[in-house]
Amino acid sequence: MPKIKLPTRSPHIDMTPMVDLFSVVLTFLMLTSTMRQQEPATVDTPSSISEKPTPDNNTLTLLLSTDDKVFLNFDNGPDTLLHYRPRILAEMGKRYNIEFTPSELRAFEKYPTSIGVPILKMKEFLNAKSNKEKTVFQTGIPLDSTDNQLSLWILFARQVNPNIQACIKGDSKTDFPIVQKVLDIMADKNMFKFNLITNLEATKINLQEIQK
């Protein structure tokens, strides 16, 4: 019997199938993923059994943080084809006699997350160079009865886009008075239907157990 010769080189592994698989997974992830954006306030949403997914567009999202600040977002994203965001800002500017330049309107349109900037500071906010400078201006939208900018935002958002739906995204530890205030402002503007953004949680109840 001839002696088996051991190969001197380490055996070569063909990586082509692995690379193929990785490419497929990578392409899938790149196409399906929506980037998670850093919101101006961290919000831990409560959970519910509802299975209805969040609408993609025509939304007006109100972010209520634990320190009683209110932030606004339109359409949950930086841009839609109908360009609602710059039109809403232009209307707001008209009301406060602020002329926004096209580049400022563009910056507002492209801003990826919720905005909680008083309208008088909006110009500075939009012209700020870095994100770090911008976060300084995120002090929440004023909603006192003397200067109720939130109600104007809602008014103009509904004028520009009549199909807009209100979504409320609050932290489970947000104090109720601020929620009540926001709900009252909405009711004043004749918005009575809300979507409360929650996490999914499974709950099952046993009828037999209850009837015992």
Place this chain on the structure above:
Amino acid sequence: MGEIIQEEKGGGKKRAKKHVPHIDMTPMVDLMCLLITFFMLTSALSRPKVMEINLPEKLKDPNQKAPVIAASRTMNLILGPDNKIFWYQGTVKPEDYNNLPPATVLDFSSGPTGIRQILLERNRALFKKIDDYKQQVTTGKIVLHPDSVLSEISKLKRVDDTGPIVLIKAYKKSNYGDFVDILDEMSICGIARYTFVPIAFYEERMVEIAAGITATATTPAK
């Protein structure tokens, strides 16, 4: 992972290679691993869910009267501090301010002190109807499109006239999580009629009595 290609020395004569040169794919694989990890961590695959709520319209016309509901079917749930719920039956008039009925304290657990127990007990007839219906759908006795199942259930809810009418109110020290939880309980227990209404001053007092909070600066003449 790196592959070491040992050069063979000796044999001075160079021969033309018979097969295509092998390309080392290791760096490419490394890079892809990194990218996949990055995308998996940054992407939000599951979108958050929403829960719908309809608030009653405000009565703007002073001549308009609020709808009258039967006191025996009315359940008043008041969200209080520390994830507690205070509830009482029927109505209380503002004149009873010094003689308020006691409010029962509940929590969000599913045990005997939980809100779910009481809601289910009150709503048993309707809940059983909905449950039976769902049972029939899942066992295949009724074959329907999921949408028509939902509309069928909402029809069951509409014709129901035995279940409670739940009025949800919130004391100022409650939080948003409780609000979502109580609405969630409504959908779990299949309550047909519920709404969110502003709290009255005498109800704030009832919560304060039941929770043992000393009366705060709220004026009764609100």
